[in-house]
Amino acid sequence: MRRKYSIGLRFLCLTLLPCYMNLLFSGIAKAQENNPQTMVTGSHLRDTASINKLIKRADALREQAIDSAIKLYDQAAQSSLLLNYNWGIAKSYFGLSRCYNNKEHQEKSVAYARQSLAWCPDDIHGHELTASLYLALSETYYYQNRLDSCSWYRYAALRELENNQLLSPRMQLGVLCSILQFWLNVHEDIHNDLYIREIVHRINHIEHIALATNDSSLLMKIYFHKGGYYNNIGQNDSARFYCDRHLELGRALNASPSMAIATLLNIGLTYMGDKLPERALQYYQKAIDEIPIERRSEYRYFIFARIFQGEAYSMQHNWKKAIAFTEPALEKAYKLKIIHLIDHGHKTLADAYEGLGQFRKANEHRKQYSLLRDSLQLVQKLEMMYDMEAKYRISDKDKQIAQKELAIERNESRIRSKNFWIIAISAGFVLISLISMLIYRNNYHKQTLQSEKIRNLRQEMEIASLQAMVNGEEKERSRIARELHDGIGGTLGAIRTRVSALMRKYKTVHTNDDFTELMQMLEEASADLRKTAHNLMPEILLQEGLANASRLFCERVRKGHMLQIDTEIWGKIRRLPGDVELTAYRIIQELMHNILKHAGATQALVQIVFHETQLCITVEDNGRGLPAAGTGSEGMGLRTIRERAKLLNGQVDTVSTPGQGTSVYIELDLAGAKQNSLEQ
The missing domain is CATH 1.25.40.10 (Tetratricopeptide repeat domain)
Structure with missing residues (x-):
């Protein structure tokens, strides 16, 4: 890979x-x-x-x-x-x-x-x-x-x-x-x-x-x-x-x-x-x-x-x-x-x-x-080197200039013999042409500036729209996580307590195995619910930061699936702005989900590199790779990742070889993210 x-x-x-x-x-x-x-x-x-x-x-x-x-x-x-x-x-x-x-x-x-x-x-x-x-x-x-x-x-x-x-x-x-x-x-x-x-x-x-x-x-x-x-x-x-x-x-x-x-x-x-x-x-x-x-x-x-x-x-x-x-x-x-x-x-x-x-x-x-x-x-x-070429051509241009100067002198001699009104008309025509050219250049410059402003405004609107979409998505994730944890999680806890009481009250030889199996199913459901709520609202990301949260997430995925995951953290580890850490964490989650769901891989690598002005993330696997170009190879997951990276002036590069695996490389702009945080 x-x-x-x-x-x-x-x-x-x-x-x-x-x-x-x-x-x-x-x-x-x-x-x-x-x-x-x-x-x-x-x-x-x-x-x-x-x-x-x-x-x-x-x-x-x-x-x-x-x-x-x-x-x-x-x-x-x-x-x-x-x-x-x-x-x-x-x-x-x-x-x-x-x-x-x-x-x-x-x-x-x-x-x-x-x-x-x-x-x-x-x-x-x-x-x-x-x-x-x-x-x-x-x-x-x-x-x-x-x-x-x-x-x-x-x-x-x-x-x-x-x-x-x-x-x-x-x-x-x-x-x-x-x-x-x-x-x-x-x-x-x-x-x-x-x-x-x-x-x-x-x-x-x-x-x-x-x-x-x-x-x-x-x-x-x-x-x-x-x-x-x-x-x-x-x-x-x-x-x-x-x-x-x-x-x-x-x-x-x-x-x-x-x-x-x-x-x-x-x-x-x-x-x-x-x-x-x-x-x-x-x-x-x-x-x-x-x-x-x-x-x-x-x-x-x-x-x-x-x-x-x-x-x-x-x-x-x-x-x-x-x-x-x-x-x-x-x-x-x-x-x-x-x-x-x-x-x-x-x-x-x-x-x-x-x-x-x-x-x-x-x-x-x-x-x-x-x-x-x-x-x-x-x-x-x-x-x-072009300057050297121009200097070499100076001698040729000097000759041309001398010839032009001689021609100009002859033309001036003929012009002086012309009628005054012809000179005036010519001068007026030149003046009008010059004014027209200046007006044209001024209008063209204004149009260029206006086009640039419109383009910048469209980009800002697009980024704002994406930001609103991501913020809404995160709020919805938090709401669902709270409802799962506080609502369904509480209900499952109450059911588990009631079943436990019934088990002690009506415990017999015939019912013991049934109660035990029922309690084990409730325990598994509660564990799955907690894991889902944690993925939707990762509290460890807020407490420990991106590096530790990513390690814990990859370790949980490794324990729950037949996938060997190597996690590497390089550079000076530090806390980043909240939107950067959340975006990076969601990107890693989405890529690991794609690997588990589609790649059929046995090995994966998650690499996070902290630079002064950039955060680089590399996720690789040895799975079956993406489909060939032109066959809808990029699904909703990758498009979502590109949109998240775009919010931080980042870019996503994907390299995939059928049967050999996929490599995704993401660069996020920390300087731009810091500026956005200050503006907000």
């Missing part, structure tokens, strides 16, 4: 910036290889052509042999410093930044990237390298969940691209895809976003160029990001089509293993989106098989794969495997300061521990997930 949560997950399109840097700069390196400078003597390289070749060797080793690549970049950097070869210094530091990023040493990666920026030459290749450094920094900040810095550097790369007229399709695609990838991961709904449509349109244009020139490496990158785009908008068949094309080109070009790993993970995510965790697990395992064993301990894609496997097992309700895969991955992500996707890990662990009945651990991970997915923080981030 457990309470289920309905929280939607958006799977993420992974970034492949490190994998594409070699492709991005293949043309730049060739342009620089034949640019020799002054020779120097010693153990260092003596010309720039040798330095460029060394950097190219290091680029080829950067993923498979990181330590060897670092040594080569260091040698190239020292030689470039001796020759004052700015391009070699910038490229060497850039390579070191990417190596330390692959080793998950983020601080060193950022430091070398900043050093590289200082040495970028002021030419076309230098500006392309600057744009790539901005993308590298944005990637580092992305995995640290610093979305403000990530957004700033991606748009800085776009400004570098447009301000310096970098027309290379490869360079343009790298920047556009990085911005698209960023929005795919942080935007809640990109399906109808015009700005993202513009980016996709520009990428499609570059795709036509790549097809015309038969540029397979460029097409490979385009297909990767289009796969992520279609996955994000829910068109998973199209997403898998582009991912498969990406893998085909990658095998043909002998591309970096990281590219295949990320694509396999993305295919798995599409099957998760289609609720096919078995197929998703196959692709996650394929991705892991592509990762060298010696790199798995500190490789971010391995951590991502484990988190995704945990989600898949959670979707299959294989809770133990979900925990076994997710917990180590989450621990490693925190150790390496990879904040990306840890919210998914906490969500998986919360569901898994809840499924195993370990509610305390589930609650801890649920809190962590809520903190990471806080809606207010998400709104602030999106506002910040």
Whole structure:
């Protein structure tokens, strides 16, 4: 038995910036290889052509042999410093930044990237390298969940691209895809976003160029990001089509293993989106098989794969495997300061521990997930990122404003040559339009306020009606209880006394058994009457409070029926306003009555949690569950419970699985109840 949560997950399109840097700069390196400078003597390289070749060797080793690549970049950097070869210094530091990023040493990666920026030459290749450094920094900040810095550097790369007229399709695609990838991961709904449509349109244009020139490496990158785009908008068949094309080109070009790993993970995510965790697990395992064993301990894609496997097992309700895969991955992500996707890990662990009945651990991970997915923080981030987008567009708007100002000057010159009466009529028309607009806005505002008042009044009337109904019901219960206790109860007592006297007076062998059986029936009737009167007017609720009254009620139900009831009280137990305690007690009574009457259960759980501003009640059973939706599954009892909770600004959530049981979760607002008590 457990309470289920309905929280939607958006799977993420992974970034492949490190994998594409070699492709991005293949043309730049060739342009620089034949640019020799002054020779120097010693153990260092003596010309720039040798330095460029060394950097190219290091680029080829950067993923498979990181330590060897670092040594080569260091040698190239020292030689470039001796020759004052700015391009070699910038490229060497850039390579070191990417190596330390692959080793998950983020601080060193950022430091070398900043050093590289200082040495970028002021030419076309230098500006392309600057744009790539901005993308590298944005990637580092992305995995640290610093979305403000990530957004700033991606748009800085776009400004570098447009301000310096970098027309290379490869360079343009790298920047556009990085911005698209960023929005795919942080935007809640990109399906109808015009700005993202513009980016996709520009990428499609570059795709036509790549097809015309038969540029397979460029097409490979385009297909990767289009796969992520279609996955994000829910068109998973199209997403898998582009991912498969990406893998085909990658095998043909002998591309970096990281590219295949990320694509396999993305295919798995599409099957998760289609609720096919078995197929998703196959692709996650394929991705892991592509990762060298010696790199798995500190490789971010391995951590991502484990988190995704945990989600898949959670979707299959294989809770133990979900925990076994997710917990180590989450621990490693925190150790390496990879904040990306840890919210998914906490969500998986919360569901898994809840499924195993370990509610305390589930609650801890649920809190962590809520903190990471806080809606207010998400709104602030999106506002910040839209602000970054607006700042980037300032230059374009400045041009438009200048053009408009020029047009205005021309129009003013023509207007001054017009007749005075035309100006007066135009001014009068504008004034009338302005007044009409103000009148319309004022009337619209009044109508809105009036509608709001009417809606609030209807709500108050509805709540007042419900309150009156409940108060009348409770008064009627009290009246019936008093009549049962004082009237019928007194009558039964008198009858029992008279029968007892007759029994002593006419006691014989033949009548003894009859009198004894009659006295036992009267005793049982009196006990049933007292129990009914107590349920109708629970004096212990007024004397002891909700917690003790609920325990006693559940204990009496347990003794009188074949039902094992566990009662749990959490939080700081205290007396609550009378209407809250009575409402909560009646809700528990009604739910237990439903379990006894309809569920056919053998076990039940009643849990009461006292918070500062809320009272939470959970009642669960292992019975036959509610009927399927659309068959009148919610009867009078549940409707009555919802009406009672509504009086206290509360809400009721019901989760039921046929044949496995029902879980009802109620939240009552203590702050609102206190205010209502003061008003009354």
